[in-house]
Amino acid sequence: MPADVTIAGPGVHAAPVDYPVPGAAELLIKTLSATFDGTNAAGPWTPAVQLLIGGTTVVATFPLGQSLVAGASADVAWFSGVSAGGSTGSVQLTRIYDTLLTSSQANFTVSGIAQTYTTLLMFATLRDDFAAVNTNCQFTLNGNVTTTTYNYKDSDGNTNQSTTAGLMCASTGANADATHFGNSIIYCHDYAVVQADHAFFGTTHVIGQETNTGTWYARTVSAQTCTTSAAAVTSFAFAPDHGTVWVAGSRLTVYGLS
Amino acid sequence: MAQKLTANLPDSLDLDEKYTLRFTAIDPNNGSNITTVNISSIQIHCDNVAGTPIELLEVGPFQIVSGPSS
Numbered sequence: 533m534p535a536d537v538t539i540a541g542p543g544v545h546a547a548p549v550d551y552p553v554p555g556a557a558e559l560l561i562k563t564l565s566a567t568f569d570g571t572n573a574a575g576p577w578t579p580a581v582q583l584l585i586g587g588t589t590v591v592a593t594f595p596l597g598q599s600l601v602a603g604a605s606a607d608v609a610w611f612s613g614v615s616a617g618g619s620t621g622s623v624q625l626t627r628i629y630d631t632l633l634t635s636s637q638a639n640f641t642v643s644g645i646a647q648t649y650t651t652l653l654m655f656a657t658l659r660d661d662f663a664a665v666n667t668n669c670q671f672t673l674n675g676n677v678t679t680t681t682y683n684y685k686d687s688d689g690n691t692n693q694s695t696t697a698g699l700m701c702a703s704t705g706a707n708a709d710a711t712h713f714g715n716s717i718i719y720c721h722d723y724a725v726v727q728a729d730h731a732f733f734g735t736t737h738v739i740g741q742e743t744n745t746g747t748w749y750a751r752t753v754s755a756q757t758c759t760t761s762a763a764a765v766t767s768f769a770f771a772p773d774h775g776t777v778w779v780a781g782s783r784l785t786v787y788g789l790s
Numbered sequence: 791m792a793q794k795l796t797a798n799l800p801d802s803l804d805l806d807e808k809y810t811l812r813f814t815a816i817d818p819n820n821g822s823n824i825t826t827v828n829i830s831s832i833q834i835h836c837d838n839v840a841g842t843p844i845e846l847l848e849v850g851p852f853q854i855v856s857g858p859s860s
Contacts, residue, residue, distance in 0.1 A: 540855045579795075
């Protein structure tokens with residue numbers, strides 16, 4: 533009866549780490565496991581096990597069913613019967629971007645988006661420096677700030693076609709009470725598919741008191757921006773539509789859903 | 791804290807000396823190795839089908855984990 537054996541690898545080693553099956557040996561793999569530390573990774577990365585022939589030619593790759601963000605760490609176990617998406621039957625939600633401003637900033641830019649999710653899901657808490665109670669958020673994709681490939685419409689009646697930026701959601705402005713921010717949820721399904729008309733949908737709720745008059749206001753607005761560029765989405769940016777900067781306390785969090 | 795994640799392996803993955811088993815981190819966009827990711831606590835749990843003396847399964851820094859079945 534073949535003996536059950538566990539072989540342990542070296543302490544800490546930069547990827548990749550290779551175990552060449554020794555001469556005359558034959559191993560029937562049951563499980564594999566390792567700890568991955570992405571502290572020094574510059575962008576998204578995926579833990580994987582590979583088989584090589586002749587020590588150099590990769591003939592098979594068994595990746596984790598999701599990418600991890602730079603800085604993440606994971607204990608990964610490989611065994612048969614697990615769905616490609618990771619834990620059997622589960623939905624994977626991976627945070628790929630999260631920035632809370634401690635000082636003013638011209639925009640939120642999310643780049644290097646892994647193409648392995650099905651949907652991008654975003655939550656935004658926004659306030660800009662424009663002299664109004666509430667205002668809008670401008671949206672561009674893949675660094676396209678000069679191509680007239682954006683069409684948008686919102687529930688307040690703002691609409692435009694073939695522009696250089698879309699409208700995505702709303703925010704409070706400088707005249708709103710200091711503690712009030714616009715809160716938005718935004719999504720885009722199939723962002724990684726090469727297709728015409730990638731559409732981003734957003735809904736914003738803004739409620740608060742105007743500093744100058746003490747008047748209470750409330751606004752709920754939904755917006756859709758789509759682009760006629762068929763390229764998969766690898767980056768996007770949020771900027772104030774009328775103001776110049778997002779102020780401290782504004783935050784954008786982005787998740788990949790798979 | 792490291793996330794606990796699972797991934798799929800095919801059934802009956804039977805490897806002989808032609809093969810090298812590689813643990814790595816790859817770029818999700820182009821598949822290249824990302825050498826800035828560190829890997830530790832590697833464990834290969836397997837059946838020694840050919841009955842090779844276990845000391846011969848120790849290759850380079852890879853060592854057998856002692857136990858009742860080793």
